[in-house]
Amino acid sequence: MSTIKNPDALFRKVQKATHYCGGELNSVIKNPDEVQIRYAFAFPDTYEVGMSHLGMKILYHVLNQREDTYCERVFAPWLDMEEEMKKQDVPLFTNETLTPVKEFDFLGITLQYEMCYSNILNMLSLAKIPLLAKDRTEDDPFVNGGGPCAYNPEPLADFFDFFTMGEGEEVIGELMDAFKEWKKEGGTREDYLRKIARIEGIYVPSLYDVEYNEDGTIKSMTPNCPEAPKKVRKRIISDLDAVSYPDKFIVPFSDIVHDRSNIEVFRGCIRGCRFCQAGMIYRPVREKSADTLLKDACSLIESTGYEEMGLSSLSTSDYTQLEALTDKLLEVTEKEKVSLSLPSLRVDNFSLDLMERVQKVRKSGLTFAPEAGSQRMRDVINKNVSEEDLIKSATLAFEGGWNGVKLYFMIGLPYEECSDIAGIADLAHKVVDCFYESEKTNKRRGVNVTLSVASFVPKPHTPFQWARQDSMDELYEKQLFLKNEIRSRKVKYNYHQNDISVLEGVFARGDRKLSAVLLRAHELGCKLDGWNECFDLEKWKKAFSDCGIDMAFYTRERDYDEVLPWDFVDIGVSRDFMKNENEKAKQAATTPNCREKCSGCGAASLCKTKKGCVCFEQ
Amino acid sequence: MNSNYYLRYERDERVKYVSHLDFVRVFGRAIRRAHIPVAYSEGFNPHPLLGFALPLSVGYTSECEIIEIALSEEIAPDELQERLNAVLPDGIKILSAHEGKSNMKKLDIAVYNVFPEKTPSGIAAFLSMKEILIDKKTKSGIKECDIRPDIKDIKVTLGKIEMTLSAGSRNNLKPEVVIAAMNKYMDGYESGECSYHRKQIYDIDMNVI
Numbered sequence: 171m172s173t174i175k176n177p178d179a180l181f182r183k184v185q186k187a188t189h190y191c192g193g194e195l196n197s198v199i200k201n202p203d204e205v206q207i208r209y210a211f212a213f214p215d216t217y218e219v220g221m222s223h224l225g226m227k228i229l230y231h232v233l234n235q236r237e238d239t240y241c242e243r244v245f246a247p248w249l250d251m252e253e254e255m256k257k258q259d260v261p262l263f264t265n266e267t268l269t270p271v272k273e274f275d276f277l278g279i280t281l282q283y284e285m286c287y288s289n290i291l292n293m294l295s296l297a298k299i300p301l302l303a304k305d306r307t308e309d310d311p312f313v314n315g316g317g318p319c320a321y322n323p324e325p326l327a328d329f330f331d332f333f334t335m336g337e338g339e340e341v342i343g344e345l346m347d348a349f350k351e352w353k354k355e356g357g358t359r360e361d362y363l364r365k366i367a368r369i370e371g372i373y374v375p376s377l378y379d380v381e382y383n384e385d386g387t388i389k390s391m392t393p394n395c396p397e398a399p400k401k402v403r404k405r406i407i408s409d410l411d412a413v414s415y416p417d418k419f420i421v422p423f424s425d426i427v428h429d430r431s432n433i434e435v436f437r438g439c440i441r442g443c444r445f446c447q448a449g450m451i452y453r454p455v456r457e458k459s460a461d462t463l464l465k466d467a468c469s470l471i472e473s474t475g476y477e478e479m480g481l482s483s484l485s486t487s488d489y490t491q492l493e494a495l496t497d498k499l500l501e502v503t504e505k506e507k508v509s510l511s512l513p514s515l516r517v518d519n520f521s522l523d524l525m526e527r528v529q530k531v532r533k534s535g536l537t538f539a540p541e542a543g544s545q546r547m548r549d550v551i552n553k554n555v556s557e558e559d560l561i562k563s564a565t566l567a568f569e570g571g572w573n574g575v576k577l578y579f580m581i582g583l584p585y586e587e588c589s590d591i592a593g594i595a596d597l598a599h600k601v602v603d604c605f606y607e608s609e610k611t612n613k614r615r616g617v618n619v620t621l622s623v624a625s626f627v628p629k630p631h632t633p634f635q636w637a638r639q640d641s642m643d644e645l646y647e648k649q650l651f652l653k654n655e656i657r658s659r660k661v662k663y664n665y666h667q668n669d670i671s672v673l674e675g676v677f678a679r680g681d682r683k684l685s686a687v688l689l690r691a692h693e694l695g696c697k698l699d700g701w702n703e704c705f706d707l708e709k710w711k712k713a714f715s716d717c718g719i720d721m722a723f724y725t726r727e728r729d730y731d732e733v734l735p736w737d738f739v740d741i742g743v744s745r746d747f748m749k750n751e752n753e754k755a756k757q758a759a760t761t762p763n764c765r766e767k768c769s770g771c772g773a774a775s776l777c778k779t780k781k782g783c784v785c786f787e788q
Numbered sequence: 789m790n791s792n793y794y795l796r797y798e799r800d801e802r803v804k805y806v807s808h809l810d811f812v813r814v815f816g817r818a819i820r821r822a823h824i825p826v827a828y829s830e831g832f833n834p835h836p837l838l839g840f841a842l843p844l845s846v847g848y849t850s851e852c853e854i855i856e857i858a859l860s861e862e863i864a865p866d867e868l869q870e871r872l873n874a875v876l877p878d879g880i881k882i883l884s885a886h887e888g889k890s891n892m893k894k895l896d897i898a899v900y901n902v903f904p905e906k907t908p909s910g911i912a913a914f915l916s917m918k919e920i921l922i923d924k925k926t927k928s929g930i931k932e933c934d935i936r937p938d939i940k941d942i943k944v945t946l947g948k949i950e951m952t953l954s955a956g957s958r959n960n961l962k963p964e965v966v967i968a969a970m971n972k973y974m975d976g977y978e979s980g981e982c983s984y985h986r987k988q989i990y991d992i993d994m995n996v997i
């Protein structure tokens with residue numbers, strides 16, 4: 171193993187050298203000669219995005235707890251760095267020891283959103299690792315993918331040696347143990363892959379054959395060796411109190427997107443919104459106890475010196491011990507002058523009080539996510555918020571001194587009608603009205619209502635996985651329609667770029683045939699698509715047409731009988747449940763949340779212990 | 789009443805790409821980790837009362853940095869030094885701690901060691917130039933200016949150029965600018981990539997700050 175030569179020649183030339191050179195507080199230093207396994211953990215986006223990500227911190231911690239393993243970080247280089255690396259012929263290297271990624275045993279890539287796929291190819295190519303798994307040799311690392319997009323890994327199937335489904339804390343250790351065994355046995359790359367195919371949660375794409383029907387849909391997907399299971403079941407951590415959580419976070423030198431420590435309150439979400447992938451794939455809800463969280467918080471405050479601490483979960487208000495936790499936490503944070511950041515909190519009396527106490531907020535920006543404009547549409551998506559709730563919360567906030575709110579909506583939802591879109595404008599107007607109708611608001615400052623309207627993207631493993639996705643033109647028309655419905659000057663309307671959402675949808679529900687498109691897009695220079703200055707739709711369109719692939723094939727509505735590319739992944743939630751939820755959506759019928767009444771989705775069977783799990787609360 | 793202290797510290801290779809602004813934050817967080825009772829400014833967004841002498845350019849190392857710090861309680865300077873060193877990232881080290889205020893407001897001169905790829909010869913001729921004009925980027929475009937008055941001395945030994953230059957808020961000359969001038973005016977000289985190290989800072993009478 172060797173480190174890159176003359177790193178200063180690179181670092182001098184780039185704007186943010188601290189994004190590549192390591193040495194941050196709490197980054198792990200080991201002697202590479204004293205470990206048996208070297209693992210490069212890649213976040214396929216820039217440092218400031220990747221370093222804000224909690225999952226990476228957790229696995230970095232878990233892997234580095236092992237004495238036999240050294241886990242290092244690597245990110246997508248920014249344009250200036252990439253240019254220098256190419257000019258000076260330096261391959262992609264890790265931050266900790268500046269070692270070329272190609273020399274590692276594993277390259278683990280976290281898959282957080284579809285629009286980072288082009289970065290993966292770019293990083294492999296900068297690392298001088300063959301893009302296609304089948305071309306890799308004993309000189310290359312095993313390329314492993316995990317994270318939410320791994321739940322439909324098929325568009326990436328050609329580029330990865332294997333994928334990990336679900337939460338990684340336990341399975342990653344099993345993979346490392348299997349690696350050591352395999353080394354001792356002295357087998358081939360394929361031997362290792364077959365060996366780990368037996369581990370629950372591991373998917374090795376090369377061990378499956380896919381056949382297609384004439385219309386391009388999937389006929390069958392079958393294992394081609396005895397080790398590969400028909401269905402790959404996701405892994406979860408049953409008892410979050412028992413699993414090790416980082417007591418230290420790396421503290422970057424430079425500012426990053428979320429520059430704070432975080433404690434993870436629970437995983438999963440009780441709500442069951444029908445569009446939400448996170449709400450399905452992370453089932454069931456498992457909570458950490460307030461005591462464990464307090465302990466986590468204290469260690470992090472002590473080891474990082476961060477001024478801010480975040481509570482991380484999909485919906486913090488649903489935490490059963492929220493009051494006990496915040497009471498205890500506030501004692502510590504007030505003493506240590508740490509502010510608490512509470513995203514995903516429902517606005518009510520309790521939370522407004524809390525925000526008042528914990529955050530040095532300027533009372534301008536509160537957010538609400540009704541997601542849909544009409545009650546009918548909110549029932550369709552199973553978003554359990556009524557107009558009355560929203561107006562009550564907004565009034566509370568306005569009377570408490572806030573004068574601006576941001577409302578999140580989606581358009582392009584399944585079974586949507588014009589009146590549902592008009593409902594978005596109506597609701598915004600009603601929020602403005604409630605500000606002026608209340609006697610206790612500060613009229614002098616006026617009110618701002620900002621609409622943030624995203625385009626719906628149907629995701630695998632949700633009740634809407636069969637739905638048709640609107641085309642770019644249809645979405646554009648709907649945006650214009652909404653714009654014309656807004657009559658108040660107090661309402662500001664921001665809409666999201668819809669070309670990205672169509673691409674996102676294509677890859678989200680894509681199959682193996684899309685690997686060719688990704689390759690072509692990479693050749694055409696697509697990268698950093700999450701960055702406006704880099705994203706180029708024309709290149710993507712060209713990549714699709716060069717490969718003879720029609721995006722519309724992937725955005726179309728699917729039948730219940732069709733074999734979906736991700737059907738082989740078992741997230742613990744049954745297909746019947748999904749189907750039933752989609753049928754109920756058509757009737758605008760709602761489903762109670764997990765705490766009100768269990769709907770028997772199947773996820774309960776994933777839990778090995780009952781403690782902390784919502785399915786066993788009653 | 790707050791108590792004033794100042795610390796002399798070094799920044800080595802490992803943290804040379806940390807910008808001054810980022811460095812301020814690094815220091816603020818170290819103070820929190822060490823539980824130093826730092827005094828905070830008043831106002832909506834209180835921040836710790838820290839004062840830095842001359843900002844260090846990105847890419848430079850130094851052994852003569854100064855930071856002033858106000859504490860709400862008294863601490864023995866040795867203890868302050870130890871507690872901070874225990875929590876600072878590798879590459880930043882407090883060399884000494886002192887009570888009271890430093891003389892950093894009087895800062896006038898800095899000495900740098902520059903390590904070029906090639907040692908220059910004929911520095912005397914360079915120093916005997918009456919004017920050393922270089923292009924300087926200003927807000928209104930590129931302006932020619934004379935850096936000669938701000939070069940107090942340059943000594944060359946094998947592999948090393950020691951520069952004594954004006955520093956501080958009035959006139960501040962960076963050694964990289966001098967290197968650029970040497971490349972421009974010294975016949976046949978090409979420095980190659982250089983590394984820069986700040987060795988010492990002085991007041992106008994060459995008293996160490």
Ligand code: SF4
Pocket residue numbers: 453454455763764765767768769770771772773774784785
């Ligand atoms: S089994 Fe019941 S309680 Fe558990 S996640 Fe599914 S619906 Fe919710």
